[in-house]
Amino acid sequence: MIMSIGSEQRKQEACVLLYGVSSFASFLAMKREQNQELAAIIGLLHNYYFFKTGVKEFPGPNSADTVRPLLRDLNMFTKEELTQILKAIFHQGDRNKVQGPYEEILKDAQVLQLYLQNRGCNVTQQDTKRLRNVLREMTIPEDFLEEVDYSSGAEVHQPTDKRGKLANIAEAFGKENIIGLPGNERYREICKYWPDQGIYKVLQNNWCAAFVYYCCMQAGFLLPIRYPNADFRLAGVGAWLEWAQLPETQFFYFDGQEGFTPQRGDIVIYEKLLTNDPHDHTGIVLACDDKEILVAEGNRDNQNYSSVFYRDRWHCVYGYIRIANDYEFEFNGEYTPIS
Incomplete structure (x- = not known):
């Protein structure tokens, strides 16, 4: 090995x-x-x-x-x-x-x-x-x-707008028009988190969730490649949806749920947008109005490039993930390795 x-x-x-x-x-x-x-x-x-x-x-x-x-x-x-x-x-x-x-x-x-x-x-x-x-x-x-700890134990951490940072990063990378080929340096950076053999080929035309993961890691939303005991790695859209609905996170919202409105820095989960499969695509919200959302996506429309563009707010959108700005990964459960 x-x-x-x-x-x-x-x-x-x-x-x-x-x-x-x-x-x-x-x-x-x-x-x-x-x-x-x-x-x-x-x-x-x-x-x-x-x-x-x-x-x-x-x-x-x-x-x-x-x-x-x-x-x-x-x-x-x-x-x-x-x-x-x-x-x-x-x-x-x-x-x-x-x-x-x-x-x-x-x-x-x-x-x-x-x-x-x-x-x-x-x-x-x-x-x-x-x-x-x-x-x-x-x-x-x-x-x-x-080592001597000289801290007083009463440090005050200023809140960081990680969602704002997430949106800024996604917008910048989306506008780069990253091409999902090994020759593209940014695409290689996105792929580096995934240890599979031949990962460039594995993710080709299928890297929207990997794009979201990469942007989250750069913004300070640090997560392992698979949430413990989850069925899938966060290179897949379903894994993001599963993670966001856990009792310890509860970050998933439907549009209009208890007054919820998409905001800059939210993660959008699409439903049968490009295929007949559920939750088949994802991206990061940059802006929202009554009819449209401005999004940054990797692998736009499964065409293997990143982009910033508008989508219909009400078409094939399942819901949104809004990560708390103060979220820090912590797992206190019983780790059960999957077979």
């Missing part, structure tokens, strides 16, 4: 980090009487998404989602083993929580790798207790400095 990483520099970095974490995970598994091979595999794959795409956000959820089909297709693991691997990778960022044995092995292996590869560096407050415990477990002398 490492050999499939395109960048030689990232390939070298991957070898150092992933093999290092894998070795520590295997050793910790031996000490804790867990499956060493399983722990080594978890360590080897824990940050696979970053080294595949170069995207740093959500290493746990995105790496778990990226390696899931690869491991499944190998037919080497039982369902229980596959679940353990994916859960450990998914939860790697929950360092302040105590979870299952393999989740804890990976988190401890990560802080060990970081510390032993960077002696003399300061250790974050989040990792101090974990590192101290694992060093004592391995009878390694403690010799590190804890």
